[in-house]
Amino acid sequence: MSETKPMSAAGQRILVAAGDLFYGRGITAVGVDLIAEHSGVTKRTLYNQFGSKDQLVVAYIEEREQRWRLLVRETIAAASPMDAVLAPLEALRTWNQSNPRGCAFINALAELPDPAHPAHLIATQQKQWLLTLFTDLATAAGCSAPDTLATQLLVLHEGALVTQQLPLDTLSASIELAHELVRASILH
Amino acid sequence: MSETKPMSAAGQRILVAAGDLFYGRGITAVGVDLIAEHSGVTKRTLYNQFGSKDQLVVAYIEEREQRWRLLVRETIAAASPMDAVLAPLEALRTWNQSNPRGCAFINALAELPDPAHPAHLIATQQKQWLLTLFTDLATAAGCSAPDTLATQLLVLHEGALVTQQLPLDTLSASIELAHELVRASILH
DNA sequence: TCGTGGGTATACTGATCGGTGAACTAGACC
DNA sequence: GGTCTAGTTCACCGATCAGTATACCCACGA
Numbered sequence: 001m002s003e004t005k006p007m008s009a010a011g012q013r014i015l016v017a018a019g020d021l022f023y024g025r026g027i028t029a030v031g032v033d034l035i036a037e038h039s040g041v042t043k044r045t046l047y048n049q050f051g052s053k054d055q056l057v058v059a060y061i062e063e064r065e066q067r068w069r070l071l072v073r074e075t076i077a078a079a080s081p082m083d084a085v086l087a088p089l090e091a092l093r094t095w096n097q098s099n100p101r102g103c104a105f106i107n108a109l110a111e112l113p114d115p116a117h118p119a120h121l122i123a124t125q126q127k128q129w130l131l132t133l134f135t136d137l138a139t140a141a142g143c144s145a146p147d148t149l150a151t152q153l154l155v156l157h158e159g160a161l162v163t164q165q166l167p168l169d170t171l172s173a174s175i176e177l178a179h180e181l182v183r184a185s186i187l188h
Numbered sequence: 189m190s191e192t193k194p195m196s197a198a199g200q201r202i203l204v205a206a207g208d209l210f211y212g213r214g215i216t217a218v219g220v221d222l223i224a225e226h227s228g229v230t231k232r233t234l235y236n237q238f239g240s241k242d243q244l245v246v247a248y249i250e251e252r253e254q255r256w257r258l259l260v261r262e263t264i265a266a267a268s269p270m271d272a273v274l275a276p277l278e279a280l281r282t283w284n285q286s287n288p289r290g291c292a293f294i295n296a297l298a299e300l301p302d303p304a305h306p307a308h309l310i311a312t313q314q315k316q317w318l319l320t321l322f323t324d325l326a327t328a329a330g331c332s333a334p335d336t337l338a339t340q341l342l343v344l345h346e347g348a349l350v351t352q353q354l355p356l357d358t359l360s361a362s363i364e365l366a367h368e369l370v371r372a373s374i375l376h
Numbered sequence: 377t378c379g380t381g382g383g384t385a386t387a388c389t390g391a392t393c394g395g396t397g398a399a400c401t402a403g404a405c406c
Numbered sequence: 407g408g409t410c411t412a413g414t415t416c417a418c419c420g421a422t423c424a425g426t427a428t429a430c431c432c433a434c435g436a
Binding site: 024025026028029101102103106107109110111112113124127128131148151152154155156157158159160162163165166168170173174177181 | 213214289290291294298299300301315316319336339340343344345346347348350351353361362365
């Protein structure tokens with residue numbers, strides 16, 4: 001459903017520049033002229049490729065979500081079934097290094113209050129996906145009460161993600177606590 | 189240091205309207221004309237009271253922070269020393285009802301990337317304050333390793349705050365888990 | 377009674393916003 | 407050679423942005 005068009009080289013450069021700027025400075029604060037300038041492309045080309053700023057925002061969120069899911073799946077694939085439960089947390093270790101300004105989806109929700117906005121939908125669905133993933137992983141690892149555990153892990157995940165700007169290693173703290181929760185859950 | 193001026197009735201109306209609009213629609217997306225209109229005040233009055241949009245943003249963040257601290261202090265005062273550790277979490281029960289769009293400080297940070305911006309500073313200091321508060325409360329309750337516990341509680345707090353938009357009672361899950369952590373910490 | 381300070385009303389500035397029109401250019405494929 | 411496509415150049419649109427200017431109004435206190 002996503003293979004409708006391969007996207008031109010110019011289109012990709014636009015998307016990269018838009019990603020950096022939207023995430024780094026905020027969606028509303030960044031104008032299309034600035035994106036065009038940073039991607040070495042004409043504003044006309046930007047509109048030929050994406051149609052409107054709103055659609056470019058949607059493309060930005062979609063791309064971010066796909067990259068994130070890919071990283072999580074790779075981390076899961078590289079872990080043992082029991083460690084896989086913590087994979088989304090471990091993935092943050094890598095992710096946060098190139099994304100030091102908090103969660104792009106939460107930040108986007110802050111700027112896109114309209115629940116009907118496509119980007120708003122994608123951002124909320126991303127969290128739903130993560131919750132379901134935690135539940136599946138917990139079930140596969142043989143945890144008791146996987147739903148409860150998944151909710152706890154989601155909270156730890158979002159908490160660690162959102163507090164990364166503080167001079168505190170909240171990610172390690174979250175992973176350690178998550179590890180204990182998983183272990184306790186497996187031992188009934 | 190905050191009692192320099194009592195603020196006129198018009199000033200208070202402006203601050204209330206600005207709070208609703210900034211929090212509800214985003215800071216950058218809301219213009220001064222809209223705020224003036226919603227507070228039934230002339231734009232001239234707005235500028236006479238606050239000087240610039242930036243200073244109004246700072247006033248908005250400051251007011252929010254003071255209200256939040258007040259609520260937390262009241263919740264602490266109404267709790268037993270052992271339950272006081274969970275007071276900031278419990279305070280969210282009340283707070284979230286009138287603030288359903290996530291954490292105002294995180295949302296503000298998303299839109300104000302400049303670390304030198306006064307509102308940026310206040311927003312980050314707010315979390316530092318909360319961390320210190322958790323540490324003090326944990327120490328007062330006789331918890332072992334209060335620093336570690338405080339970090340965990342902060343993560344749970346932020347996680348619950350940020351996931352409130354999901355159709356999940358993450359706040360109750362966070363409080364229950366926090367309760368267990370505190371109990372385990374007191375029993376060494 | 378006379379200022380004076382807080383407020384209103386309205387018009388305005390220059391800059392920037394998202395978005396468009398039209399003509400032109402370079403390369404790829406037939 | 408001819409056509410088609412993606413991209414460029416650049417001028418332009420109306421709306422909105424933050425912020426200012428000028429003049430007026432009115433209640434309150436000395």
